[in-house]
Amino acid sequence: MIKSAPLRSLLSLFLILLLGLSLAGSITIITSEEVAADSYKKPNPPPKKVNKAKNTTTKTKSLSGIGKKATPIKTKAANKKANRKQITLLKKNTSKRSISDKSKLALESLRISKAKDKASHNSLRFGRQDMIYGLTNHGGLTKLINKHGGRRLDDIYGHPSQNQSWGAHSKNSMDQHIKSGGKIRFHLDGIKNNDMKNLLKNKGEWANATTSIELRYLRDNWPRFKNNVHFYKNGEHKEPPWKTLNSQ
Structure with a gap:
């Protein structure tokens, strides 16, 4: 046991110094471990960029997807x-x-x-044996035959006998022609409506003309002639004149 006071003071100082060194080493070790542990931590990712631009009030839509400009959507009212x-x-x-x-x-x-x-x-063309009727004045009937064909009454049946009129000869020729299966083409060119009314009624200055007699004969015997007699005017097929006048 140390009894000397200086020695005790020195020993106490040494113990205090030793204790201080021990505390300093602990602090250093702890600090080194913390630094080492921190060094193994993953670095924090960089902060994300935030687009602070405000959205526009106009909505947009893509017409065909990627690569085309968006088109503004119209309002319902527009x-x-x-x-x-x-x-x-x-x-x-x-x-x-x-x-x-x-x-x-x-x-x-x-x-x-x-x-x-x-x-x-x-x-308009007619057969060689078709008999052509119509007005004979000024060679009108001859012109029709030269243009459309057919033959005149006298070309087929000759002239009437000495005691027979042209009207009677024409009626007999029409009957004979129809019986043989022939066709009669009756042209109404040159006959006015008023004259047609009078001759069908057997009135007026043309009442006894051959053409008037022929038309009245056809009208009075139409059921027998209707399939073999045809009427024409200006090159067009027409209804029988008495039917046309009745419809007016």
């Missing part, structure tokens, strides 16, 4: 207004087209009708 405008324009254009189309159709129909009439007049 769409309705645009639709109404398109419908109005469509109606106007349709009306114009319909009027134009109708006019073109009418003109085309008229052109076709005239072409058909002209073609029928030019292409």
Whole structure:
């Protein structure tokens, strides 16, 4: 046991120094371990960029996906207004087209009708044994035969006998021609409606003309002649004149 006071003081100082060194080493070790542990921690990721731009008030949509600019969506009111405008324009254009189309159709129909009439007049042809009737003044009947064919009454049955009129000879010739299966083509060119009314009623200055006698004979015996007698005017096939006058 140390009894000397200086030695005890020195020993105490040494113990205090030793204790201080021990505490300092502990602190250093702890600090080194913490630093080492911290060194193994993953670094924090960089902060994400935040787009602070405000959204625009106009909504957009892509028409076909990627690579094309977006088109603003129209409001319902704007769409309705645009639709109404398109419908109005469509109606106007349709009306114009319909009027134009109708006019073109009418003109085309008229052109076709005239072409058909002209073609029928030019292409009208009769058989060699078809008997042609009509007015004989000014050579009209001869012109018809030269243009459309057929033969005159006297070319087939000759002239009437000495005691026979042309009217009687014509009626007998028509009967004989129909019995043999022949055709009669009666042209009404040159006969006016008023004259036709009078001659069918056996009135007027043409009542006793040969053509008047022939027409009245055909009318009075039409059931027998209707399948073999045809009427024409201006190159067109016509109804029997008495039927046409009755319908007027």
